[in-house]
Amino acid sequence: MRKVYFWIALVISISLFFIGASTPIASLLPFPAAWTSWVSNLFISIGASIAIFAPLFFLERKLEGKLNEFEKSQKEIKRNQGRLEGESQAARDSISSLTKEVKRTQEELSKAVINKLASGRKNDEELILSVKNSPDRSTIIEAIARARELRLIPDTGCRTTIPAVVELYARFSPSQIRLHEGLTIPIEIDDSRPIESIIWHEGQDVIDFLAELALKLQDLGLYPGDAVFDSSEIFRELSDLLGLSHKAVTGSHGLTYPLGEVIQIVQPQWVINSKGIINYDGPGEYFISAKRFNEMDWWNHVTRKGWVDNISFGKAFDTAKLLVEQGEMEMD
Known part of the structure; x- marks a missing residue:
């Protein structure tokens, strides 16, 4: 529509300019002759003004229209931005909610697995405790078989101290179970x-068995006397050994610990396993492989460490070397 107005204004301005500029045409106008020149100049001025300002007017109107369109587009953009920001926030909230739900599900799953493992361990822990709290033949057999199944002890079994006048041990071996x-x-x-x-x-109940053991020691001339023969210590030490190894393997107290297949516990700090000796108490893991026993002066090297129990270490190391000589330990 603006184009039509523009062309009309242009035609009018040209017409007025032409009328004013053309003397013959101006003389035909119904004005006195004295006014002809003035009227002619007036038409020329009006025509020129229209010719000059009409395009500017229409240009201004066009620019104003463009500006209005720009403002409308800006408002539309802002509305779209607001809508997109709302959708984006909703998406972020949804993702956050989904992430929390996934994390909660994972935590619940992890907790369920841990509870399942703990439930399974409970039977083993109760069995191990019963070794010292209520020992009998079937309990000992079951505990030794289960310990081997979990690789808590080697095929050759484990051993515990027998109170005697010399160092004696009772060997509990899966291969001896009949x-x-x-x-x-x-x-x-x-x-x-x-x-x-x-x-x-x-x-045979446990009392008869331990009494028979005491008589056996008397026959060997190794019975220490009633005052020091604490026969129940055999099963307490066996329970401690199996319990310590079970906690290390299963990580029931937080983390697993590489005790290996335990042969003997040397309280309060070291154990002998099928491949060497390792501490079970201290600031960290310290393992000496059986194949390295003769590499250096381990006594001076280890006992310099402030955390080491020298008596426990010395007994474990010396006993382990004797076991190596009898082919009891793995050397590969």
Whole structure:
């Protein structure tokens, strides 16, 4: 529509200019002759003014229209930005909610798995505790078999201290389990060589078994006397050994610990396993492989450390070297 107005104004301005500029045409106008020149100049001025200012007017109107369109587009952009920001915030909230839900699900799953593991461990822990709290033949057999199944002890079994006038040990080995023939328990010295054995017969209670063990020691001339023969210590130490190894393998107290397959516990700090000796108490893991026993002066090297219990370390190291001589430990 503006184009039509523009062309009309242009035609009018040209017409007025032409009328004013043309003397013959101006003389035909119904004005006195004296006014002809003035009227002619007036038409020329009006025509020129229209010719000059009409385009500017229409240009201004066009610019104003463009400006209005720009303002409208800006408002539309702002509205769209607001809508997009709202949608973006909603999306962020949705993602945040989904992330929290996933995290909660993962935590619940992890907790459920841990609870499941804890439930399974509970039976093992109760079995291990019953070794010292209410020992009997079937409990010992079950505990040793389960310990081997979990690789808490090696195939050759583990051993505990027997109170005697010399260092003696009772060997509890999976290979010695005969459910209907009795449980054979070798009695051995430091280097694992057996000097005697005792059979825990089916149906025999723990008191009769320990009394028979005491008589066996008397026959060997190794009985220490009633005042120091604490026979229950055999099963307390066995329970401690299995419990310590079980906690290390399962990580039931937080993290697993590489105790390995334990042969003997040397309280209060070291154990002998199938590959060497390792501390179970201290600021960190300290393992000495059996194949490195003769590499250096381990006694001076280790006992300089402030956290080391020298008596426990010395006993574990010396005993482990004896076991190596008898082929009891792995050297690869």
